[in-house]
Each structure stands twice: as C-alpha cells, then as structure tokens.
Amino acid sequence: MRAGLLKKTGMTVAALIIFAAVVSNLFRSLTPLAEHYKQQVETYLTQFIGQPVTIQSLKTGWYWFLPVLKFEQLTIQNKQSIIELGQLYVGINLFNSLRYRTIKPGLLYLKKAHLSLRKKANVWSMDGLKIDPDSSLTALLLALSQQGRLMVRDFSVDLYLEQQKKIPIRNINASMLNQRGHYKVKASAYLAQQKRTRLRALADFYFDSDQNKITQGRLYLSTQKVFLPQWNILFSPEIGIGNGEGSLKLWLDIKQNHFSAAQAELSLKSLSWNYKKYHSFIPDFYANMHWTPDRQGWIFSADKIRLQLEKTVWPENQISIRHHTAEQSYRIFSKVVLLKSLGTQLAFLQGKDIKALLAMRPDGLLESFHATIEQGQLKSILTRFDNISWQSRDRIPAVSHLSGALQWSPQAGRLALDSKNTYIQIPHYPLQIFTLINSVLEWKKAGDGFNILIKQIALIQPDVTLKIQGALEQVSRDSLGTIQLHLDFFAKNVEQWLLYLPKQHMKKQLVDWLQQNIRKISAASGNIKIQGKAADFPFDNQTGAFSIVSHLTGGRLTITPQWQPIKDIEGFIRVNNRDFEMDIVQGDAQGMPIRQMNLNIKDIGKGKETLLLHSIIHSNANKMLHFILASPIQEKLRLLKMMSIKGLLALDLNLEIPLYPENDTNLIQGSLLLNDNLIKLNYPKYVVTIDDINGSLNFNESGIYSGSLKGTSFQRPLDIQIQTNALSNTLYDIKGSLLIAELKDQLKWPALSLLEGIVPFHAVLKTTSVPGKSSLTIDSALEGLAINVPHPLGKKGNEKALFHIEANTRPEAAYQIEAQYNNKLRGLFVFTQDNRKEISFQSGQIYLGNHAPETKLTKGLGIAGVLDEYHYEEWEPILGLNSDQNASSTSSPVTSFDFSWNKLSLFQQSLDKLSVKGILLPSGEWSLLVKQKKIVADLIYNVGRHTINGFIHYLHLDKIKLNGNNTIRPQLQPKEIPDLNLRIDDLKVDDVLIGNVTIKSHSKDSQWTTDYCLIETPAYKIQLDGQWTAKNDIHQTRMQIKMHIDNLAKSLQQWHINPVVDANRGELFFNGGWNDALYNFSLAKINGALSLQLYDGRITHLNKETEEKLGLGKLLSILSLQTIPRRLKLDFSDLSKDGYSFDVFKGNFSLAKGIMSTKDSYIDGPVAYASMTGDLDILRQFYNLNLNISPHITASLPVVATLAGGPIAGVAAWVASKIINQGMQKITAYSYTISGPWSDPVIHQFNMIKTMIRK
Structure with missing residues (x-):
C-alpha cells in the first residue's frame, strides 16, 4: 500500500511539473x-x-x-x-x-x-x-x-x-x-561620502489601500559609525561639526498613518562642533530615548543617559519633556543638571539675562529639577541643589558650597537652605566661610510687591553666630518696604566685621575711625532690632525704631593714632537710631587701669559726627605719664618726656574729636593732680630728683596753660610757677639752688669733682604761640661755688662770677644760645629745626679769653683763643676726667679752630709761640697746620678712618728721659693711635740728628703695628718693625731693628760721640721688646737679642788713661812684632800711636733686666784674636767680663821684613815664618777679667796660658 501511495504522489508531482513546463513554454511563446x-x-x-x-x-x-x-x-x-x-x-x-x-x-x-x-x-x-x-x-x-x-x-x-x-x-x-x-x-x-555611511531599514505594517493609509506598523532604522562632519550640509553655515562619530537605532510605531511612538538609541563619540565663535566638545554621549503622543500633546523621555561634556563626566541621567499643545506649555524634568558643564555649552545664547547669568559662571548640581514654560515664559521651578556656586557680579556676592531646595513661581515661592562650609565673597570684602547656613524663607505676591516671611535664618561660623527672624512687607525692586527684624548675635574677633559698615551712608573719616581705631573686640553678644519703613531708616522722625544692645570683652581701642591704645576692654555698646554710646567699665592703657570712661557719637550720618570722651583715671604715675606722652600733645609737653614719677596720679580727661573732613582739630581739656610724688628728670647721663612735689598741671591741646608745683631737689627747696597770659605766652618761673655735694652723688659726673659749694639760680622759660618768640634765661652769680681748675677759669667759693645763658627761638625755625662766664669764656650757638621737628646744630663760635666771639657765623662750630700759658701737666688730670666720654664720641660739630699759646708745656717739651690751626675740608678730613720754631707740619687727619697723613718739614725735640716715667697719660690704648703715613725730613733729639724718617703704621682694637719705618742718613740706615698689643690691661711691645752702617766714624760724630772706632761697614740687629706699653720704655724692661758685626775697622784715639787700664791695641801690635818677652811687662811706650786694626768684630748679646750678656763675642785682626764673655750692666754701668787675647806670632813678620829689607828680604821672611810656624806648636795667650763701674774699671791679668794653635 505504501508503494502505491508513493507511486500516486510521484505521478501527481510529475503532472504538476509537466503542467508548469507547458505553461512556461506557453508564456515564453508569447x-x-x-x-x-x-x-x-x-x-x-x-x-x-x-x-x-x-x-x-x-x-x-x-x-x-x-x-x-x-x-x-x-x-x-x-x-x-x-x-x-x-x-x-x-x-x-x-x-x-x-x-x-x-x-x-x-x-x-x-x-x-x-x-x-x-x-x-x-x-x-x-x-x-x-x-x-x-x-x-x-x-x-x-x-x-x-x-x-x-x-x-x-x-x-x-x-x-x-x-x-x-x-x-x-x-x-x-x-x-x-x-x-x-x-x-x-x-x-x-x-x-568620504567615509561611507551604511543604512539599514526594516518595516512591518498593514496598509489599507482603500483609505490609502497605514493602519498599523513598525519601522526600524539603523546606522553605525557615522562620520559626523560629513553631515555639515544639513546645518546652517554658522554651525560646523569638526569631528565625531555616531550611531543610531530608531524604532517607530505607526497607527492610522501617524507615528504613535518612537524609541531610539543614540551614541556619539568625540563630537566637536562650533556655533559661530563658540566651540564645544562632547567626548561621549549615549541615550535611550522615547517619544509618545498623548491627547494634550506629546511626551519625550530619555534614560540611561551617559554624557561627557569637555572634561566633565555627568552622572547617569534621566530627562523628560511633556508638551501641552493647546496651552503651549512645556514641563521639563531632569534628574541631574551640572551647571558649570551646561553653562559652557550655552555660551552662544544671546539673551541678555542668559548672558548675565552665564557671566557669573554658575556651578554645582541640580537634582530632580522641574520647570514649567508657558508661551515662552518661565512659570515655575522646583529643584534641590547641592554645592551650588557662582561668581560675583555687580552687587551680587560670590557663593560656593550652597545646598538646599527651591520652589519658585511668579506669585509665590519658598527657599530652604541647609548648607555646610559655605563660602561667601562680597566684592571688595574678605572671604567668609560659614560652617552652617540653615534658613527658611517664604514669599507671596501682595499687591505691587511681595511679602517675605523669614521663618528662620541661622548663620554659623567659628567667629560668629547669627539668628534672624522677621518679615519684610511690600518688597519691590525699588524698595525693601516695611522691615520687622530681630537679630541675635554672638561674635568673636568682631573687628573684622567693621569692614561691612555702610560706607555709602557715612563720612569717610567716621568709617576710617571705626575700622582703624577699633583694633580688636575679642567677643561680643547682643541683639539688633529694626522696625519701620526701610525708606525712613534710621527713623529720624520717630517713624520706626533701630537699636543695638551689646556686651563686649577683649576690646582694643585707639582714640586717635596719636593716643596709646586701650586694651582688654570690657564694656557695653548702645545704638539708638543715629546715636552711638560706649561705656568702658574695665580696660588697660599700657598698664594703666581704666574703670570709668564714656564715649559717644551723636547724629551719625548727618555729616558732623564728633567723638566725645570723658574719663577719670587713678593710676601709677609712670603709667599715667606714659599715657599722656603718647597723646597728640606730646610735643607740647616735651618736658614730661624727661620725667619719671613715682606715686599715684589722678587725671580728669575730656576729648572732642571731629570725625568729618571739614574739621580736623582735636580739643583736649585735662587736669593732672600730684600729691607727695617723686619726680626724676632723666637726662642721657644723669638723673635729677625732685621730692615731695605737690600741685596741679592744667593742660589743653596747646599744652600746659597753668600750674603750681612745690618740692625739694638736691635737698634744696624748688618753686615752679606756670601761668599763661592773655597773649598766649606761658611763663615757667623756676627758683632754687643746687648743693654740689648732692649733685655729685646724684650725677656721678667726673667733672663735678672740680666744683664745691652751692649754686643758686633763677630760670625763666617763656613759650608763645607766635613762632620764633620763645626764650629761656638762666642767671647765677655763682657765689658760694668754688671752681677748682687752673688759671684762668678757676675761682674761689666766696668770689662772684657772673654766669648767664640766654636761649631764643627765631622765626626761621632756629634757636640761638648765648653763654658767658665771667668774661673769660664766651659762646654763641645757632640750631635749626627741620620739618620733622628735629633740632640740629648749625653754627657757633667759642672763644677763650676776654674777647667777644664773632657775630658773623659760618656753618659749623669754630673754636679760637689766645692763652698766655698752658701747662699740659696741670690740665692733664682735668682733661682725663672725660676721656671715656671723648673716646666714645663719633662726631663733632667743630669745623675750624685756631689756637695760640705764648707758652705750652706738653710731653716733656716746652713750646713757645705755638700756633695750631685746623679746617674741616669738604671731604670730611681735617687740614692741620702747626707752626713753631721747633716744628713745622702740614697734616691731614681723617676722623672717620682715624688716619694722619702729611709732611713734617722739621721736628726738633728736647731730650727725652727713657726712665719709664714719662708724662703720657697711662690710659692710651693702641686703637687711639691714628694710622700714620708721615714723612719727617729733619728729626733731631737734643740737637742729635736722627735723620729723615718715613713711617707707616696702622691700629686695630688692641694692636698697633708698623707697616714700614725707615730712618736714613748718609752714614747709616735703620729699618724698624714694631708691634704693640694690649689685651685685658696686659701690654706687650715687640721691636725688630736692622741697622746698616756705611761709615761708623761719621755716625758717631753725627751722634756727638768721639769716633774712637771706625769701620768700613757694619750691621746691627735687634729682636726683642718689653712687657709694657709702647710709651713706657725703659732699659730695665727691655729684653731680647742683639747682634753687632763690624768689618775692616780700626780702634783709634785711645787716651792715656784708657791705655793704662786696657791697652789691648798696643798689646796686639807688640805681639805682631814677636816681642812677646819684653811685652809681658806691659811696657807699650815704644809703640806708634796709630791704634789697632781689626778684620772683623762680631758680638752676640742677650738683654734682660738691664743686663747685656755675651758668650761668643770676639774681635780678630792681623795681630791677635780676642774673645769676650760675661755681662754688661747697662743700668748701673758695671763690667763683669772675661777677656782672652791670643796673639798671631808670625802674622807681622813678612810685613816688617819687606819694609826693612825689600822684596827679597820679604820672601826670606815668609819662608822663615813657615819654618817657624811648623816648628812652634804652642803659643802664649793672655786672660783678663774686667769688673767694676764703667768710669773706673778694675782690670786683672791672669798667668799666660799655653794652648794649641787652631787654624
């Protein structure tokens, strides 16, 4: 059966194929x-x-x-x-x-x-x-x-x-x-295009051909990696895409021929675009978008939005826009908005308000942002915001880190702030950082304005806490309406808030005083109340109320820059409308306690502001004095600057200080009360004490105008009366006397040791308001005062000597002082005062003698005088009294001097008719001219460098005793010796020609050193190197002397010494010193080593007395003629008188304690060799020497033979001498001791000693 089914199916398919082929062929045949x-x-x-x-x-x-x-x-x-x-x-x-x-x-x-x-x-x-x-x-x-x-x-x-x-x-x-x-x-x-863009589309829909419409459907479009600059053709020329890539996926829903929904995914990368001159860059963008219409209009939304604008990466975002077509409205929502990033992309917008807003560079985050726009107008905003900031513009301050929520509409609104660490920068004012801002404000339209309800404003920072409540009614663009505010505050470092004073409503001088003179307020608390119309502020007509009540601590107030500040203030401040009042209950003015002080300023803002101050102060006297001297009247009370007062003082002080520019005169009224106080007048080097002083001083801005003081000074009564007359002249009448013994104890002046007794005086000081009319006179007969100085300035105690000083001011801002002492000493001095009130010496003249000084003065101080007699030895103790002060002096007003002495005694020298002149050169150096029969010198002295350069034509000194007891003052130190660079052409000491001297030296703090010293004559040259050090009162002087002798006999003659010794050349070396100052030289102190060498010389002109005591030269001549046996009896009568020749003399000596010792000195000549050991006491002039003489036996034989018998005999004698020399192995030497004084030495001869000849 199955096979049959397959067969039937196959037949059917075959039939269909055949049918199709027939139909196809049939159609093709057409x-x-x-x-x-x-x-x-x-x-x-x-x-x-x-x-x-x-x-x-x-x-x-x-x-x-x-x-x-x-x-x-x-x-x-x-x-x-x-x-x-x-x-x-x-x-x-x-x-x-x-x-x-x-x-x-x-x-x-x-x-x-x-x-x-x-x-x-x-x-x-x-x-x-x-x-x-x-x-x-x-x-x-x-x-x-x-x-x-x-x-x-x-x-x-x-x-x-x-x-x-x-x-x-x-x-x-x-x-x-x-x-x-x-x-x-x-x-x-x-x-x-340049880069291909691929497109893809899909659609699925139902189309009704009868109605010619799509009844339902879907459409999908996509494109990937689109190179965006290729799409510039779709935009206007003002828009240009420079770079970027994008992708798009689009879904569309269609109903009844209309889009019912749309969804898209859009991705952009590295998008760079320009609009006109504005540039924008979007590195990354992605959004999932949806669009749907509704009955009123349409709704657009987007989620999963990923956006980066420039360098800013936005958080994932959501947005929606609802459009109502009939109302022409848009409702906009955005989950987040980054203001700064968005603002950079909106710079191209042209609206005036938009530009003004963008110019403030807003920054921060908006969250859950809702906005409504109707017919092109913004109708509402609702959003939260976090860390909002913007820059200042016009009067709008800059703000950052502001957080809160905003609800706004044209009719009402609400603002709530809850911010931490918020920065607020008002233009031209310091930055303020608030740790917390918490506020709630609500407003509502009311008529032509708004009513604002301030439910709460709390501003907190480390230095201030403010709490504000109240309301503003009928607020408009032009008016704040009616104000009802209550502000509680607590603040630290309050002075920083004075910068925010309303300067536009106050005089600059008042603002400056408040900001500059209120230096500090550590803490303040209180409240501020305002009630009334803003236009009526500060409510002069009682239409409202404005008040400030505050308690402050830790204040620091400066009344004016000339007054010392008052610190550690505790007090109360009250402001009522335009009136300011401050009560200080505790304060400190440089250690002076303030317990009662009131300050007030009336009618602030009306242009005549004046500070009124009243204070009663009880304080320590020195602190009180310091407070007064640091006030604007310090120049009027200069005398007080020299005072220190012990005890308590009372001060009643009133000040009136204008704070408006039309008046800058400060009025002062005060009284200073003294009760058994002690006053010390402090001078640079001494203090004058006034005990048990009682009275009062009344002063104003012009100074002390009246007063009466009584006390004792130096155990003597003192009366001071002060009175200002109708001509504004103030007279200070001072009567008293000084006890010199007390003065010595108090002042410790060395010069006071020259005075004894009592000095009565009467002084009158007159000060005037007319420049150049003030004066001071001091008169005294000095009766009862002894001045113990040499003639001509000294006097006895019972003698009268008129002493007068008169000081006057001149209109040309100068002071002139005249002084006169008993017609023996006169002076005239002029001082000038510069714009800074500093006084400086200008010119003056001092004259010693009974002559008035010149009235025509030149700039600087001139000193002149003629003295009959001046003994430095008499004045030296007196001049030495002020040596310390003189040594410390670094400058002097003296510009010239001209002194003449008929007789002057100085440093063992007596100088008659001596003239010394000096002129200060423009370079600051002194040109000195010294003239006298013993000296003529032209010198230049540089004070700053302490150097003397110059030329001394001649210098003839009297004999100087080198016994260590010279008259130079013992206080001389190395640094006191100027650096020397001198040339002396003719130096003599006691008519002994020393020679021409060139010396250069320099001094340091504890050392004087010769750089170069040379003494020259035709017969010899001496080079000297020396050094004197003084440390811790220990002095040491070192000398190195090198003397080269060209002609010894001439040198001796030059020194007025009989030339008993001559030498063709010689050298003397000395290296040593003494443990004392340079000027305290003596033979007893010197120690060192001395070396003397003489060559090719002769000892001549020995007198008979010397020959009898020490006829060494004659003895050696005898030995040279081989007549030893006869000469042993010291018979020299047959010898010639020509003296003794020698080849070399060498002596090495050590000096210590005035004794010169030698161990190896000798003299060697053609006749004999002599050596010397022992000591020479140069202080007592005693000998202690051993002298050994060894004659050269054959030394003269060839010479004598030649002279007697001719050359042949000389040759024979030379041969004979050799034979004798070889034959004699021993000779006879003679030994002597020399002792006793130089004037009468004792010479003792020992037995002859045989010794071997050593060649």
Missing part, C-alpha cells in the same frame, strides 16, 4: 507577441507619464513561479535630463489571477537606475520627470501597494538639498512582501 506590442506600450507610458518613454526590448519570462514582462533599458526623457532604468520586471500572480479571475500584480522588479531628487522651497522634484508631487506620491503608493512583491536592486539617488547641498545614496537594495495587505520591508544602502 514573447514575439509582446515584442509586437512594445510600441503600443511605449505610447501608453508616454501618455501616462507625459514624457517620452522608450523601451529597448520587451520580453516575457518567468521569475521563479511568476510570469513576468521584462523591460530592458526603459528611458524617460525631458529636455533637461533622462531617467534610465536598466531592468523592469512586471509579474502576474497567476494563481490569484485564476482564483479571482482578474489580473493580480505579483511582482515589480526594478534594477539599476540613478535618480536625482531636489528640494526647493520645501518641495521635492526629480530630474527627468515632470509630475505633481502630491498626486504622483499618491499614485505611486497605490501602485506599489498592489504589488505582491517589490524588489529594488542597484539603485542610486542623489539628494540635492537647498544651496546645492548633495547627499549621495548608493547601492540601494530593497524588498517588500505583500501578504494581503500585510507588508514586510527590508532595505539597505550606503552614503557615498
């Missing part, structure tokens, strides 16, 4: 018939289209199971262009046609065609085809909807947008399947 109708078809299509249509060939065939008519190369022409279609297949659905007995389209196949579509004025047209767009589109849709299947292959289209922008679409392939009105479409293509 091709000649189709060719026959080709022209009729062309005519029909031409008439239908309205343009010539040609067909290259027309055939019949099959396309799968559908019979088709094949049109090859179908062409549609017009005058401008041609449309060519490569292939057109029109198929018939054979089965449906048989079924419904009418021809049913089965296939429309189009292949290889190029179309150009152009858009002009929002109307599309196709090149080569003249059709009505609306009717053609309808006809086309109907024709296509009838096809069972539609296939498009290898199509291309050029879309020409306006302004010749072209979009080339290539390789269009599409297919459509129609299943009884259910259509399925699939299509693909690419855009032939």
Whole structure:
C-alpha cells in the first residue's frame, strides 16, 4: 500500500511539473507577441507619464513561479535630463489571477537606475520627470501597494538639498512582501561620502489601500559609525561639526498613518562642533530615548543617559519633556543638571539675562529639577541643589558650597537652605566661610510687591553666630518696604566685621575711625532690632525704631593714632537710631587701669559726627605719664618726656574729636593732680630728683596753660610757677639752688669733682604761640661755688662770677644760645629745626679769653683763643676726667679752630709761640697746620678712618728721659693711635740728628703695628718693625731693628760721640721688646737679642788713661812684632800711636733686666784674636767680663821684613815664618777679667796660658 501511495504522489508531482513546463513554454511563446506590442506600450507610458518613454526590448519570462514582462533599458526623457532604468520586471500572480479571475500584480522588479531628487522651497522634484508631487506620491503608493512583491536592486539617488547641498545614496537594495495587505520591508544602502555611511531599514505594517493609509506598523532604522562632519550640509553655515562619530537605532510605531511612538538609541563619540565663535566638545554621549503622543500633546523621555561634556563626566541621567499643545506649555524634568558643564555649552545664547547669568559662571548640581514654560515664559521651578556656586557680579556676592531646595513661581515661592562650609565673597570684602547656613524663607505676591516671611535664618561660623527672624512687607525692586527684624548675635574677633559698615551712608573719616581705631573686640553678644519703613531708616522722625544692645570683652581701642591704645576692654555698646554710646567699665592703657570712661557719637550720618570722651583715671604715675606722652600733645609737653614719677596720679580727661573732613582739630581739656610724688628728670647721663612735689598741671591741646608745683631737689627747696597770659605766652618761673655735694652723688659726673659749694639760680622759660618768640634765661652769680681748675677759669667759693645763658627761638625755625662766664669764656650757638621737628646744630663760635666771639657765623662750630700759658701737666688730670666720654664720641660739630699759646708745656717739651690751626675740608678730613720754631707740619687727619697723613718739614725735640716715667697719660690704648703715613725730613733729639724718617703704621682694637719705618742718613740706615698689643690691661711691645752702617766714624760724630772706632761697614740687629706699653720704655724692661758685626775697622784715639787700664791695641801690635818677652811687662811706650786694626768684630748679646750678656763675642785682626764673655750692666754701668787675647806670632813678620829689607828680604821672611810656624806648636795667650763701674774699671791679668794653635 505504501508503494502505491508513493507511486500516486510521484505521478501527481510529475503532472504538476509537466503542467508548469507547458505553461512556461506557453508564456515564453508569447514573447514575439509582446515584442509586437512594445510600441503600443511605449505610447501608453508616454501618455501616462507625459514624457517620452522608450523601451529597448520587451520580453516575457518567468521569475521563479511568476510570469513576468521584462523591460530592458526603459528611458524617460525631458529636455533637461533622462531617467534610465536598466531592468523592469512586471509579474502576474497567476494563481490569484485564476482564483479571482482578474489580473493580480505579483511582482515589480526594478534594477539599476540613478535618480536625482531636489528640494526647493520645501518641495521635492526629480530630474527627468515632470509630475505633481502630491498626486504622483499618491499614485505611486497605490501602485506599489498592489504589488505582491517589490524588489529594488542597484539603485542610486542623489539628494540635492537647498544651496546645492548633495547627499549621495548608493547601492540601494530593497524588498517588500505583500501578504494581503500585510507588508514586510527590508532595505539597505550606503552614503557615498568620504567615509561611507551604511543604512539599514526594516518595516512591518498593514496598509489599507482603500483609505490609502497605514493602519498599523513598525519601522526600524539603523546606522553605525557615522562620520559626523560629513553631515555639515544639513546645518546652517554658522554651525560646523569638526569631528565625531555616531550611531543610531530608531524604532517607530505607526497607527492610522501617524507615528504613535518612537524609541531610539543614540551614541556619539568625540563630537566637536562650533556655533559661530563658540566651540564645544562632547567626548561621549549615549541615550535611550522615547517619544509618545498623548491627547494634550506629546511626551519625550530619555534614560540611561551617559554624557561627557569637555572634561566633565555627568552622572547617569534621566530627562523628560511633556508638551501641552493647546496651552503651549512645556514641563521639563531632569534628574541631574551640572551647571558649570551646561553653562559652557550655552555660551552662544544671546539673551541678555542668559548672558548675565552665564557671566557669573554658575556651578554645582541640580537634582530632580522641574520647570514649567508657558508661551515662552518661565512659570515655575522646583529643584534641590547641592554645592551650588557662582561668581560675583555687580552687587551680587560670590557663593560656593550652597545646598538646599527651591520652589519658585511668579506669585509665590519658598527657599530652604541647609548648607555646610559655605563660602561667601562680597566684592571688595574678605572671604567668609560659614560652617552652617540653615534658613527658611517664604514669599507671596501682595499687591505691587511681595511679602517675605523669614521663618528662620541661622548663620554659623567659628567667629560668629547669627539668628534672624522677621518679615519684610511690600518688597519691590525699588524698595525693601516695611522691615520687622530681630537679630541675635554672638561674635568673636568682631573687628573684622567693621569692614561691612555702610560706607555709602557715612563720612569717610567716621568709617576710617571705626575700622582703624577699633583694633580688636575679642567677643561680643547682643541683639539688633529694626522696625519701620526701610525708606525712613534710621527713623529720624520717630517713624520706626533701630537699636543695638551689646556686651563686649577683649576690646582694643585707639582714640586717635596719636593716643596709646586701650586694651582688654570690657564694656557695653548702645545704638539708638543715629546715636552711638560706649561705656568702658574695665580696660588697660599700657598698664594703666581704666574703670570709668564714656564715649559717644551723636547724629551719625548727618555729616558732623564728633567723638566725645570723658574719663577719670587713678593710676601709677609712670603709667599715667606714659599715657599722656603718647597723646597728640606730646610735643607740647616735651618736658614730661624727661620725667619719671613715682606715686599715684589722678587725671580728669575730656576729648572732642571731629570725625568729618571739614574739621580736623582735636580739643583736649585735662587736669593732672600730684600729691607727695617723686619726680626724676632723666637726662642721657644723669638723673635729677625732685621730692615731695605737690600741685596741679592744667593742660589743653596747646599744652600746659597753668600750674603750681612745690618740692625739694638736691635737698634744696624748688618753686615752679606756670601761668599763661592773655597773649598766649606761658611763663615757667623756676627758683632754687643746687648743693654740689648732692649733685655729685646724684650725677656721678667726673667733672663735678672740680666744683664745691652751692649754686643758686633763677630760670625763666617763656613759650608763645607766635613762632620764633620763645626764650629761656638762666642767671647765677655763682657765689658760694668754688671752681677748682687752673688759671684762668678757676675761682674761689666766696668770689662772684657772673654766669648767664640766654636761649631764643627765631622765626626761621632756629634757636640761638648765648653763654658767658665771667668774661673769660664766651659762646654763641645757632640750631635749626627741620620739618620733622628735629633740632640740629648749625653754627657757633667759642672763644677763650676776654674777647667777644664773632657775630658773623659760618656753618659749623669754630673754636679760637689766645692763652698766655698752658701747662699740659696741670690740665692733664682735668682733661682725663672725660676721656671715656671723648673716646666714645663719633662726631663733632667743630669745623675750624685756631689756637695760640705764648707758652705750652706738653710731653716733656716746652713750646713757645705755638700756633695750631685746623679746617674741616669738604671731604670730611681735617687740614692741620702747626707752626713753631721747633716744628713745622702740614697734616691731614681723617676722623672717620682715624688716619694722619702729611709732611713734617722739621721736628726738633728736647731730650727725652727713657726712665719709664714719662708724662703720657697711662690710659692710651693702641686703637687711639691714628694710622700714620708721615714723612719727617729733619728729626733731631737734643740737637742729635736722627735723620729723615718715613713711617707707616696702622691700629686695630688692641694692636698697633708698623707697616714700614725707615730712618736714613748718609752714614747709616735703620729699618724698624714694631708691634704693640694690649689685651685685658696686659701690654706687650715687640721691636725688630736692622741697622746698616756705611761709615761708623761719621755716625758717631753725627751722634756727638768721639769716633774712637771706625769701620768700613757694619750691621746691627735687634729682636726683642718689653712687657709694657709702647710709651713706657725703659732699659730695665727691655729684653731680647742683639747682634753687632763690624768689618775692616780700626780702634783709634785711645787716651792715656784708657791705655793704662786696657791697652789691648798696643798689646796686639807688640805681639805682631814677636816681642812677646819684653811685652809681658806691659811696657807699650815704644809703640806708634796709630791704634789697632781689626778684620772683623762680631758680638752676640742677650738683654734682660738691664743686663747685656755675651758668650761668643770676639774681635780678630792681623795681630791677635780676642774673645769676650760675661755681662754688661747697662743700668748701673758695671763690667763683669772675661777677656782672652791670643796673639798671631808670625802674622807681622813678612810685613816688617819687606819694609826693612825689600822684596827679597820679604820672601826670606815668609819662608822663615813657615819654618817657624811648623816648628812652634804652642803659643802664649793672655786672660783678663774686667769688673767694676764703667768710669773706673778694675782690670786683672791672669798667668799666660799655653794652648794649641787652631787654624
């Protein structure tokens, strides 16, 4: 049975195949018939289209199971262009046609065609085809909807947008399947751009051909990796895409020929675009978007939004927009908004308000942002915000880290802030950081303005806590309306908030005083109340109330910059409308306690603000004095600067200080009360004490105008009366006397040791308001005062000597002082005062003697005088009294001096008719001229460098005793000796010519050193190197002397010494010193080493007395003539008187404690060799020497023989001397001791000693 079934099935299939083949062959056999109708078809299509249509060939065939008519190369022409279609297949659905007995389209196949579509004025047209767009589109849709299947292959289209922008679409392939009105479409293509863009589309829909609409369907479009700059043609020239890539997936739902929903996925990468001059860059964007219409309009939403703008990565976001068409409104929602990032992308917006907002560079995060826009107007905002910030603009302060919530509408609103670490920067003011801001404000439209309810404002930072409650009514753009505010505050470092004073409503001088003089308020607490219309503030007409009540601690107040600050203030501040008042209950003014002080300023803001201060102070006197002297009247009370007061003082002080620019005169009224106080007048080097002083001093801004003081000074009564007359002249009348003994104890001046007794005086000081009219006079007869100084300035105690000082001020800001002492000493001095009130010496003259000084003064101080007699030894103790002060002086006003002494005694020298003149050169050096018969010198003294340079024509000194007891003052130190650079052409000491001297030296703090010292004469040269050090009162002097002798005899003659010794040349070396100052030289102190060498000399001119005591020269001559036996008896009478010649004399000596010792001194000559050991006591002039003489036995024999017998005899004598020399192995030496004084030495000879000759 199964086999039969297979057989029947096979037969059926075979029959169908045969039938199909028959039908196919039958349809193909119709091709000649189709060719026959080709022209009729062309005519029909031409008439239908309205343009010539040609067909290259027309055939019949099959396309799968559908019979088709094949049109090859179908062409549609017009005058401008041609449309060519490569292939057109029109198929018939054979089965449906048989079924419904009418021809049913089965296939429309189009292949290889190029179309150009152009858009002009929002109307599309196709090149080569003249059709009505609306009717053609309808006809086309109907024709296509009838096809069972539609296939498009290898199509291309050029879309020409306006302004010749072209979009080339290539390789269009599409297919459509129609299943009884259910259509399925699939299509693909690419855009032939620089980078290809591939397009893909899918559709599934139902189309009602009767109603010509899609009843239901879906459409899907996608494209990937779209190179976005290629789409610039779709935008206006102002917009340009520079870079970027995108992908799009789009789903569309269609109902009744309308889009019922849309969903899309859009992805963008590295999008860079420009709008005009604005640039934007979006590195990454992704969104899943949905759009649906509703009855009122449509809803757009997007989620999973991933966005990066520039460098800012947004958190995942959601947005929605609901549009109400009838109301023309938009309701906008965004889950998050990053203001700064968004603002950079909106810079191109042109609105004035938008630009102003963007200029403030808003930043921060908006969360759950809702906004409503109706008819182009913003109607509401509801959002939370976090870390909001913006920059300042105009009067709007800069803010950062602000968080809270906002509900706004044109009629009402609510703002709630809950922020931490919020920064607020008001333009031109310091940055403020609030650790917490918590507030709730509500407002509501009321008439032409708004009513604002301040439920709570709390501002907290480390230095301040503010709590505000109240309301503002009828607030408008131009007015704050009516204010009802209550503010409680607690603040630290309150002075920083004074910067926020309303400067525009206050005088600058008042603002400066408040900001600069209130230096510190450590803490303050209180409240501020305002009630009334803002326009009436500060409520002068009692239409409202403004008050501040505060308690402060740790304040620091400066009344004016000239007053010392008051610190550690505790007090109370009250402000009532325009009046300010401050009560200080505790304070400290430089250690002076303040317990009662009141300050007030009336009518602040009216332009005549004046600070009134009243205080009563009881305090320590010195602290009180310091407070007064640090006030604006310190220049008027200069005398107080020299005072220190012990005890308690009372001060009643009133001040009136204008705080407006038209008046800068400070008024002062005060009284200082003294009760058994002690006053010390402090001068630079001494202190004057006034005991048990009682009285009062009344002063104002001009100074002390009255007073009466009584006390004791130096155990003597003192009376001071002060009075200002009608001419504003103030007289200080001072009467008293000074006890010198007390003065010595108090002042410790060395010069006071020269005075004894009591000095009565009367002084009158007059001060005036007229410049140049003040004066001071002091008069005393000095009766009772002894001045113990040498003539001519000394006096006895019972003698009268008028002493007068008069000091006057001059109109040209100068002071003149005249002084006179008993017609023996006069002076005139002028001082000037500069713009800084500093007084400096200008000119003056001092004259010693009974002559008035010159009245025509030159700049600087001149000193002149003629003295009959001046003994430095008498004045030296007196001058030495102030040596310390003089040594410390670094400058002097003296510019010239001219002294003459008829007789002057100085440093063991007596100088008559001595003249010394000095002039201060512009370089600051002194030119000195010294003239006297013993000295003429031109010197330059540099004070700053302490150097003397110059030339001394001659210097003849009297004999100087070198016994260590010179008259130079023992206080002389190395640093006191100037650096010397001197040339002395003729130096004599006691008529002994020393020679020409050149010396250079320098001094340091504890050392004086010669750099170069040379003494020259034709007979000798002496080079000297010396050093004197003084440390810790220990002095040491070292000397190195090198003397080169060219002519010893001439040198001795120059020194007034009989030239008993002569030498062709010689050297003397000394290296040693003494443990004392340079000027305290003596033979007893010197120690060191002395070396003397003389060559080729002769000892001559020995007198008889010397020969009898020490006839060494004669003895040696005898030995040279080999007459030793006869000479042993010291008989020298037959010898010549020419003396003793020697080849060399060398002596090495050590000096210590005035004794010169030697161990190896000798003299060697042609006749004998003599050595010397022992000591020479140069202090007592005693000998203690041992002298050994060894004669040269044959030394003179050849010479004598030659002189007697001629050269032959001389040769014979020379041979004989050699024989004798070889034959004698021993000679006789003589030994002596020399002791006793130099004037009468004792010479003792020992026995002859035989010794070996050592050559």
